[in-house]
Amino acid sequence: MKAPVLFVHMAFAALFALPAAAQQVAAPPAPAVTLFQNVRIFDGKGAQLSAPSFVLVRGNRIERISATPIPTDRSADTVVIDGGGRTLMPGLIDMHWHAILARPTPAAAMADDVGYTNLVASVEATDTLMRGFTTVRDVGGPAFSLKRAIDEGLLAGPRIFPSGAMITVTSGHGDFRQSFEVPRTVGGPPTRSEVVGGSTIADSPDEVRLRAREQLLLGASQIKLTAGGGVASPHSPLDVSTFTAEELRAAVEAAENWGTYVTVHAYTPAAIQRAIAAGVKCIEHGHLMDETSAKLIAEHGIWLSTQPFPEEMGDALPPGSEERRKFEQVLKGTDTTYRLAKKYKLKTAFGTDVLFSQALARRQGALLASLAQWYTPAEVLKMATGDNSQLLALSGLRNPYPGKLGVVEEGALADLLLVDGNPLQNINLVADPAKNFVVIMKDGKVHKNLLNAGGSNPPAQ
Numbered sequence: 001m002k003a004p005v006l007f008v009h010m011a012f013a014a015l016f017a018l019p020a021a022a023q024q025v026a027a028p029p030a031p032a033v034t035l036f037q038n039v040r041i042f043d044g045k046g047a048q049l050s051a052p053s054f055v056l057v058r059g060n061r062i063e064r065i066s067a068t069p070i071p072t073d074r075s076a077d078t079v080v081i082d083g084g085g086r087t088l089m090p091g092l093i094d095m096h097w098h099a100i101l102a103r104p105t106p107a108a109a110m111a112d113d114v115g116y117t118n119l120v121a122s123v124e125a126t127d128t129l130m131r132g133f134t135t136v137r138d139v140g141g142p143a144f145s146l147k148r149a150i151d152e153g154l155l156a157g158p159r160i161f162p163s164g165a166m167i168t169v170t171s172g173h174g175d176f177r178q179s180f181e182v183p184r185t186v187g188g189p190p191t192r193s194e195v196v197g198g199s200t201i202a203d204s205p206d207e208v209r210l211r212a213r214e215q216l217l218l219g220a221s222q223i224k225l226t227a228g229g230g231v232a233s234p235h236s237p238l239d240v241s242t243f244t245a246e247e248l249r250a251a252v253e254a255a256e257n258w259g260t261y262v263t264v265h266a267y268t269p270a271a272i273q274r275a276i277a278a279g280v281k282c283i284e285h286g287h288l289m290d291e292t293s294a295k296l297i298a299e300h301g302i303w304l305s306t307q308p309f310p311e312e313m314g315d316a317l318p319p320g321s322e323e324r325r326k327f328e329q330v331l332k333g334t335d336t337t338y339r340l341a342k343k344y345k346l347k348t349a350f351g352t353d354v355l356f357s358q359a360l361a362r363r364q365g366a367l368l369a370s371l372a373q374w375y376t377p378a379e380v381l382k383m384a385t386g387d388n389s390q391l392l393a394l395s396g397l398r399n400p401y402p403g404k405l406g407v408v409e410e411g412a413l414a415d416l417l418l419v420d421g422n423p424l425q426n427i428n429l430v431a432d433p434a435k436n437f438v439v440i441m442k443d444g445k446v447h448k449n450l451l452n453a454g455g456s457n458p459p460a461q
């Protein structure tokens with residue numbers, strides 16, 4: 001048996017051998033260098049802007065921050081951006097995003113060819129970045145190829161922490177089948193939603209393990225389950241708890257063996273409490289939670305990844321429909337949830353959960369600004385940057401972008417926004433990114449610059 005094995009090895013060696021000329025590796029190009037001068041920094045952690053400062057970015061990292069001028073190597077290709085006293089802050093992070101599902105209608109998401117769906121999502125990804133969101137955590141949808149293309153520089157878009165398909169039970173939130181598609185045979189052909197990778201059904205601990213591990217194989221940085229009923233699913237009353245404790249534990253074990261964590265969609269106290277008992281590290285939504293659940297979240301140090309849903313979100317659902325009624329119930333709980341989050345000092349993450357609406361996706365920054373109903377501008381910005389990045393870090397070695405995100409500090413990844421004005425005084429600046437984000441940098445690369453490089457541009461007040 002040895003000879004054939006050797007033959008195979010030789011064949012592979014031949015396949016990967018490079019021509020002699022290609023082996024003479026050229027010196028790598030010098031990393032891009034950008035110097036921001038005269039900027040006041042919101043660092044993603046504190047509540048104040050810094051004194052006028054200088055920030056040097058080399059390659060994809062923040063190399064130096066100084067209150068005094070930083071000399072630049074004039075022989076290097078240094079882009080100098082004179083901030084004119086404007087605010088430099090970390091790129092925004094949306095912890096509940098669906099990169100593939102943000103724009104198409106539900107019918108299109110189910111019926112269209114996956115290639116077309118990805119092309120639509122790629123345009124939305126560029127728009128997302130140009131709204132100042134340099135990172136998103138994708139909590140359901142086949143975003144792996146989109147992520148890869150962005151990471152390879154084929155198109156402009158945010159960093160994506162993908163969950164892949166969200167895992168649900170038969171009849172749960174994410175089971176989008178029509179009644180004529182029942183019964184499903186265990187081991188039978190996949191449903192349409194499973195084929196496209198939007199959601200996947202699991203009805204036993206073993207099936208949960210299989211589906212979770214499939215997403216990890218595909219590159220998931222965390223696993224998403226739906227632990228209770230949902231708004232947009234046809235067979236899923238809000239009050240139900242779906243996965244059993246044993247099933248939830250199977251997912252947690254599979255994720256933790258892989259060095260990462262499980263986050264669950266859960267609105268109700270029952271769904272939240274069962275998930276916490278099973279070792280889940282993050283609750284998505286929580287809009288119908290009560291005091292007991294809030295206390296439990298606090299005691300266990302669990303993250304609450306909740307969203308300030310706007311009323312218009314209901315417009316995508318037919319008036320008078322069961323889905324619309326469920327949305328209104330969830331909407332009513334939003335205020336209570338933020339009050340409980342503040343009362344019990346919960347580790348709270350910001351996200352939007354925009355689905356099926358380009359118009360709503362355009363309001364991503366406005367949704368962030370709407371948190372000012374409950375928080376100071378500094379708290380709002382910290383939540384969408386430094387705080388969110390701490391939840392991202394739970395992905396451990398499955399974090400696709402090792403390095404610090406969501407902060408402006410030496411050594412951190414260079415995802416930066418230059419804001420025309422002071423968002424700590426006027427949070428609504430983030431609601432109009434086209435006008436107010438005059439520079440957008442991701443991974444050290446300038447994707448937008450409305451200032452003349454090297455010129456002096458007095459800030460508008």
Ligand SMILES: [Zn+2]
Binds near residue numbers: 096098139140353
């Ligand atoms: Zn969602």
